[in-house]
Amino acid sequence: MNAMSKPSLEPDALDGGTSARLRGDPIAGDRYWSRDFMEREWDRMWTRIWHIGGRLAELPQPGDYVVHNFRHESVLLVRQQDGGVRAFYNVCQHRGNKLVWNDGGSVGAFTCAYHGWRYQLTGTLCYARDPENFAEGDPSGKIALKELPCDTWGGFVWYSMDPRAAPLAAYLDPIPRLLKNRDVDKMTRVIWRRIKVDTNWKFASDNFNESYHLPDVHPSMGIYVVEHYTGHQFEIYPSGHNRVVELGHPSARPIVSDLWVNTLKAWDLDPAAFEGRPAESRLALQRARRTLGPSRGHHYMTKLEDHELTDYFHHTLFPNVTITATPNDGAVHIFRTEPDANDPEKCTFEYMMLAPAIEGVDSVATVAGMRPLREAIPEELTFGVDTVGDFVDEDLSVAVHQQKGLHSRGYTDAHLTEQESRVRRFHEVLNDYLDGRR
Numbered sequence: 001m002n003a004m005s006k007p008s009l010e011p012d013a014l015d016g017g018t019s020a021r022l023r024g025d026p027i028a029g030d031r032y033w034s035r036d037f038m039e040r041e042w043d044r045m046w047t048r049i050w051h052i053g054g055r056l057a058e059l060p061q062p063g064d065y066v067v068h069n070f071r072h073e074s075v076l077l078v079r080q081q082d083g084g085v086r087a088f089y090n091v092c093q094h095r096g097n098k099l100v101w102n103d104g105g106s107v108g109a110f111t112c113a114y115h116g117w118r119y120q121l122t123g124t125l126c127y128a129r130d131p132e133n134f135a136e137g138d139p140s141g142k143i144a145l146k147e148l149p150c151d152t153w154g155g156f157v158w159y160s161m162d163p164r165a166a167p168l169a170a171y172l173d174p175i176p177r178l179l180k181n182r183d184v185d186k187m188t189r190v191i192w193r194r195i196k197v198d199t200n201w202k203f204a205s206d207n208f209n210e211s212y213h214l215p216d217v218h219p220s221m222g223i224y225v226v227e228h229y230t231g232h233q234f235e236i237y238p239s240g241h242n243r244v245v246e247l248g249h250p251s252a253r254p255i256v257s258d259l260w261v262n263t264l265k266a267w268d269l270d271p272a273a274f275e276g277r278p279a280e281s282r283l284a285l286q287r288a289r290r291t292l293g294p295s296r297g298h299h300y301m302t303k304l305e306d307h308e309l310t311d312y313f314h315h316t317l318f319p320n321v322t323i324t325a326t327p328n329d330g331a332v333h334i335f336r337t338e339p340d341a342n343d344p345e346k347c348t349f350e351y352m353m354l355a356p357a358i359e360g361v362d363s364v365a366t367v368a369g370m371r372p373l374r375e376a377i378p379e380e381l382t383f384g385v386d387t388v389g390d391f392v393d394e395d396l397s398v399a400v401h402q403q404k405g406l407h408s409r410g411y412t413d414a415h416l417t418e419q420e421s422r423v424r425r426f427h428e429v430l431n432d433y434l435d436g437r438r
C-alpha cells in the first residue's frame with residue numbers, strides 16, 4: 001500500500017464505500033425507542049448471536065467464574081478442572097433461584113442460597129438436601145445446570161444462547177484473520193469501563209460504522225489520522241461484520257499540534273524533512289518502527305505488516321462489538337454496547353483497552369493517564385456525571401441528542417453518504433435476523 005492510494009480491499013470484502021449491494025432498508029426512528037422492536041431484537045437476534053462473557057485472565061484457576069448479565073438473562077462462565085471453560089445459565093434447577101448473585105469469584109462448587117442444592121464445576125448437581133424425600137429418588141448426578149455453547153477467541157470467553165449456534169470461529173470470520181498479527185489473547189486489559197448512557201445501544205454500531213463524523217465530533221483526531229474518506233478503506237463482509245482502515249498521518253487540514261512532530265522525533269525522524277508532506281512521514285515512520293521497534297522492546301512490531309505500524313483498523317463485529325487496532329504502542333481498543341434490561345432508550349457502553357507487553361516498560365499511556373500493565377478492575381460510570389475519556393465523551397454527547405431527534409415526526413429515514421454504507425448494512429443484517437433470513 002503506498003501513501004497516495006487507499007489500502008487494498010481484503011479478498012472476501014465488498015466495497016463498503018458504495019451502496020450498490022444494499023437493499024436500501026429504511027432506518028426509521030422507532031428502531032431506537034420502540035419496546036416492541038427491543039423485544040424482537042431479543043427474540044430473534046440477541047438470543048442467537050455470540051456474546052463476550054468474560055476474559056480468560058479473570059479465570060486463571062479451576063473454580064474461577066464470572067457472571068455475564070444481559071437484560072433479564074444471566075450466564076455463568078466457569079473454569080474447569082481440565083482447563084476448559086464452560087457456560088451455564090445462572091439458575092438453580094430446583095425452583096429457579098438465581099444461583100450466583102455476584103459478578104465473579106472462585107468456588108469449589110456452586111451452592112444455591114435457597115435450599116442448599118450444590119453443583120459441581122461441570123454443572124452437575126452433587127447434593128440435594130433430604131435426598132430420600134424425592135419420589136423419583138435422589139436427583140444428584142442426574143440433574144445439571146443448563147449449558148450453553150461456549151468457546152474462546154482473543155483472550156475472551158464467548159457464549160451463545162442458541163444451542164444450534166454456528167461455531168464461534170465461523171461466526172467471527174473474517175475478524176480473527178484480519179487481526180492475526182496481533183496477539184490479542186496475550187494482551188493485558190489495562191482499562192475496563194462500563195458507562196451508562198441514555199441512548200439506544202445501536203448508536204454505537206452506527207457511529208463506529210462511519211468516519212464521516214470525525215471532523216465535526218473529533219476535531220483533534222486529524223492530528224494523527226487522515227480524516228477524509230478518500231484516505232479510508234471501507235469493507236463489508238458476508239458474515240455481517242465490517243471494517244474501515246484509516247491512514248495514520250496528519251490531516252491535510254492545518255492543525256496546530258506537537259503530537260505528530262513528537263511522534264516522528266521519538267522514532268529518530270526529523271519533522272522538518274517532511275514539512276508539507278505528511279504522507280511521506282507515514283512511510284518513514286513505518287521504516288523507523290520496522291528498524292528500531294524490536295530493539296526498543298516493541299517485540300510485537302515484528303509480526304505487524306508495514307501499514308499496521310502506522311494505520312488504524314476499526315473492525316465492527318455484528319451486532320455490538322468494535323475492535324480497533326492501533327499503531328500506538330500496539331494497543332487494541334474494544335467497545336461493546338448492550339441494551340438496558342427494560343428501557344430501549346438506555347444502554348451500557350463498555351470500553352476496554354488492551355495493551356501488548358513492551359520490554360522494559362511496566363506502564364502504558366491511556367486516555368486515563370499512565371496505567372500499570374496489569375489487569376484493570378471495572379469502573380462503573382454514568383455519562384453526563386463522569387468523564388469517560390476524550391473521544392468517547394465526544395461520541396456520547398452526540399448520541400444522547402440523536403436519541404431525542406430519532407423521536408421526531410420530522411425524521412423518517414437516514415439520508416446517507418456512500419461512505420456511510422456500512423451504517424445501512426448494519427441495519428440490513430439486523431433486519432435479516434428479525435425477518436428470519438439469518
Ligand code: FES
Pocket residue numbers: 092093094095096097112113114115116117
Ligand atoms: S431454588 Fe435452589 S435449592 Fe431451591
Ligand SMILES: [Fe+2]
Pocket residue numbers: 207213217218391395
Ligand atoms: Fe467517533
